[in-house]
Amino acid sequence: MKTFIIKRLIQALAVCLVISMISFFLLFLNADPALVLLPPEAEVEDIAAFKKQMGFDRPIIVQYLDFIGKVIFHADFGNSFVAKVPTLKLLAERVPATLKLTASAVLIANLIAIPLGILAAVRRYSLLDNLSTLIALMGQAMPLYWLGIMLIIVFGVWLGWLPISGSQTLPHLILPAVTLAAYLLPANMRLVRSGMLDVLNQDYIRTARAKGAGEIRVFIVHAFKNAAIPLVIITGLQFSILLGGTVVTETVFAWPGLGRLAVNSILMGDYPVVQAIVIFFSLCVVIGNLLADILAAFIDPRIRQE
Amino acid sequence: MNSSKILEITELTTCFDTPEGLVRAVDGVSLVIESGRTLGVLGESGCGKSVTALSVMGLLPKPQGRISSGSIYFQGKDLVRKSPRTLRALRGSEMAMIFQEPMTSLNPVYTVGEQIAEAFTIHEHLPKKLGLQKARETLFQVGIPSPEQRIHEYPHQLSGGMRQRIMIAMAMACRPKLLIADEPSTALDVTIQAQILDLMLNLQEETGMSIMMITHDLGVVAEMSDHLAVMYAGKVVECAPVDVIFNAPGHPYTLGLMRSIPRPGRKFSSGKQALAEIPGIVPGLIDPPPGCLFAPRCDRAFERCRLEMPPLFNLKDQSGSSHGVRCWLAESMAQQPATQGGRT
Numbered sequence: 087m088k089t090f091i092i093k094r095l096i097q098a099l100a101v102c103l104v105i106s107m108i109s110f111f112l113l114f115l116n117a118d119p120a121l122v123l124l125p126p127e128a129e130v131e132d133i134a135a136f137k138k139q140m141g142f143d144r145p146i147i148v149q150y151l152d153f154i155g156k157v158i159f160h161a162d163f164g165n166s167f168v169a170k171v172p173t174l175k176l177l178a179e180r181v182p183a184t185l186k187l188t189a190s191a192v193l194i195a196n197l198i199a200i201p202l203g204i205l206a207a208v209r210r211y212s213l214l215d216n217l218s219t220l221i222a223l224m225g226q227a228m229p230l231y232w233l234g235i236m237l238i239i240v241f242g243v244w245l246g247w248l249p250i251s252g253s254q255t256l257p258h259l260i261l262p263a264v265t266l267a268a269y270l271l272p273a274n275m276r277l278v279r280s281g282m283l284d285v286l287n288q289d290y291i292r293t294a295r296a297k298g299a300g301e302i303r304v305f306i307v308h309a310f311k312n313a314a315i316p317l318v319i320i321t322g323l324q325f326s327i328l329l330g331g332t333v334v335t336e337t338v339f340a341w342p343g344l345g346r347l348a349v350n351s352i353l354m355g356d357y358p359v360v361q362a363i364v365i366f367f368s369l370c371v372v373i374g375n376l377l378a379d380i381l382a383a384f385i386d387p388r389i390r391q392e
Numbered sequence: 393m394n395s396s397k398i399l400e401i402t403e404l405t406t407c408f409d410t411p412e413g414l415v416r417a418v419d420g421v422s423l424v425i426e427s428g429r430t431l432g433v434l435g436e437s438g439c440g441k442s443v444t445a446l447s448v449m450g451l452l453p454k455p456q457g458r459i460s461s462g463s464i465y466f467q468g469k470d471l472v473r474k475s476p477r478t479l480r481a482l483r484g485s486e487m488a489m490i491f492q493e494p495m496t497s498l499n500p501v502y503t504v505g506e507q508i509a510e511a512f513t514i515h516e517h518l519p520k521k522l523g524l525q526k527a528r529e530t531l532f533q534v535g536i537p538s539p540e541q542r543i544h545e546y547p548h549q550l551s552g553g554m555r556q557r558i559m560i561a562m563a564m565a566c567r568p569k570l571l572i573a574d575e576p577s578t579a580l581d582v583t584i585q586a587q588i589l590d591l592m593l594n595l596q597e598e599t600g601m602s603i604m605m606i607t608h609d610l611g612v613v614a615e616m617s618d619h620l621a622v623m624y625a626g627k628v629v630e631c632a633p634v635d636v637i638f639n640a641p642g643h644p645y646t647l648g649l650m651r652s653i654p655r656p657g658r659k660f661s662s663g664k665q666a667l668a669e670i671p672g673i674v675p676g677l678i679d680p681p682p683g684c685l686f687a688p689r690c691d692r693a694f695e696r697c698r699l700e701m702p703p704l705f706n707l708k709d710q711s712g713s714s715h716g717v718r719c720w721l722a723e724s725m726a727q728q729p730a731t732q733g734g735r736t
């Protein structure tokens with residue numbers, strides 16, 4: 087188990103390094119930072135001087151090595167072009183809000199998806215099953231920003247029950263977290279349902295019944311623990327989708343997290359911040375996957391042995 | 393014989409709803425098992441052996457499978473009319489079952505110990521720790537070496553034979569009165585097979601339980617059973633004490649089965665040595681043709697066989713034990729048609 091984790095950690099770091107490289111080059115292909123940062127009326131000499139001062143005149147490889155070297159050896163992501171403070175400090179201010187949002191979304195999504203998926207499998211083709219299939223389909227077809235805006239209109243504007251922007255209190259969390267959860271819920275519910283249906287057909291379920299196990303014991307103890315393995319692994323893979331989702335959700339609800347910071351930084355050409363966020367997100371995805379794999383190995387002894 | 397019956401199945405019919413139509417997997421089956429004895433249930437693949445067993449256990453796959461008529465008296469109670477709750481309380485305590493597929497019948501995410509201990513948790517409400525303690529004792533009783541270690545192992549770490557032993561241990565945990573063994577050794581290789589059967593015989597001697605031994609292997613029947621019921625296409629076609637059938641099989645199908653094994657078991661000496669196989673296949677159970685279902689494959693079939701299903705004729709032989717045969721050829725030798733199916 088220990089070597090498994092260490093191996094996976096090394097893999098994770100390599101993945102982050104590659105991602106940082108790709109994102110670095112993509113940013114520079116996209117637009118010349120000097121042109122974005124300087125006012126449009128800047129003279130040619132000014133631009134050249136600015137480039138020299140910022141080091142943009144060097145070959146892109148050299149710039150990358152310089153950047154990644156500082157990141158690795160000094161944990162220094164440079165200063166924000168716009169805010170003129172260390173990038174890391176900006177990030178640190180935003181991380182808690184994003185973590186709070188994503189964790190709540192994952193929690194809400196699974197707290198609903200798991201029981202609903204189990205019930206749908208157990209009462210297959212019942213009204214509940216068909217209804218949840220319908221809702222799942224609708225949920226999957228709905229764009230995130232549209233759902234967010236609808237929730238704002240209904241619960242914020244018409245009913246006036248919940249605040250629609252900012253993050254000061256717990257009620258502020260509800261709408262964005264629900265929006266993001268709605269993004270994950272349909273897939274997870276379908277996954278639990280199909281996993282349960284698959285497992286309930288297995289011979290060991292019949293063995294459990296032959297032992298005299300009651301229905302609840304059969305569904306939860308014997309079936310769900312097996313059906314949870316794919317759910318855990320997929321949830322790990324969902325981190326990337328989830329972080330993409332935060333960009334939209336945080337923007338719609340003015341949630342002061344990394345997603346909104348990313349959007350603003352891209353618009354303002356604040357490349358060090360964008361770069362740092364990309365690396366942080368990829369780190370999150372990789373660690374999320376790793377945690378999911380560890381959890382799956384914890385549940386399933388066959389994975390542990392590999 | 394005046395020993396009491398632990399299980400008496402009468403005219404049991406079990407159906408499955410399938411997209412192609414209603415399948416009568418078990419059709420008017422009557423069987424009796426006496427306390428402490430072993431009934432062998434013999435027949436080709438698909439003849440309804442497992443479905444009979446699952447009907448007794450109340451484990452028919454839902455919602456497609458159901459018992460449509462008949463009764464199953466177990467220790468004097470009709471299981472067909474009992475609530476699911478009552479059946480659940482009996483399963484794993486009074487009656488237990490081991491399955492055909494040792495490789496997939498254990499839950500992969502729990503240790504062997506946990507899975508055996510569960511029986512004690514369910515039926516004796518023991519806390520997990522005590523349950524594990526008793527699981528270890530059970531493993532010891534079924535002769536599994538180093539039970540201390542075994543209880544911490546997972547199914548995927550064990551061989552097929554070991555898994556089947558674990559299944560037996562699990563079934564024996566609460567000392568059932570009736571053990572239904574559905575081809576417990578079919579999936580295992582020959583030496584392991586013998587060990588598993590020996591183990592069951594020993595456990596029977598120790599505990600006095602009754603066994604329903606389902607198999608398609610005559611050798612297993614010869615070694616294990618007191619009585620034998622031969623099934624064909626959902627019906628019992630012959631039933632009697634094992635030696636009666638082995639000495640004088642009454643149904644052409646039984647005779648065919650005996651001819652189709654290369655080395656006859658030690659219990660029967662007469663008979664041809666040539667290895668014959670029964671031509672043809674078991675007919676479909678949806679809309680079966682009238683008449684005897686074995687007729688299309690029977691070399692002694694005549695007109696009547698194709699038109700009318702024979703009842704189970706009761707041949708009384710010298711020793712006085714009953715011998716039921718579902719064949720028109722037996723009519724002339726029968727004293728009267730057996731109404732309740734043969735006694736075993």
Ligand SMILES: Nc1ncnc2c1ncn2[C@@H]1O[C@H](COP(=O)(O)OP(=O)(O)OP(=O)(O)O)[C@@H](O)[C@H]1O
Pocket residue numbers: 408409410415417435436437438439440441442443444453456457492608677
């Ligand atoms: N779940 C099911 N759905 C529909 N039909 C079924 C189902 N289970 C069994 N049957 C039908 O019941 C018949 C008898 O099946 P059963 O499993 O009892 O055979 P068996 O005698 O145990 O054979 P084997 O030696 O292969 O185990 C089969 O031919 C099949 O058509």
Ligand SMILES: [Mg+2]
Pocket residue numbers: 441442443492574
């Ligand atoms: Mg079977």
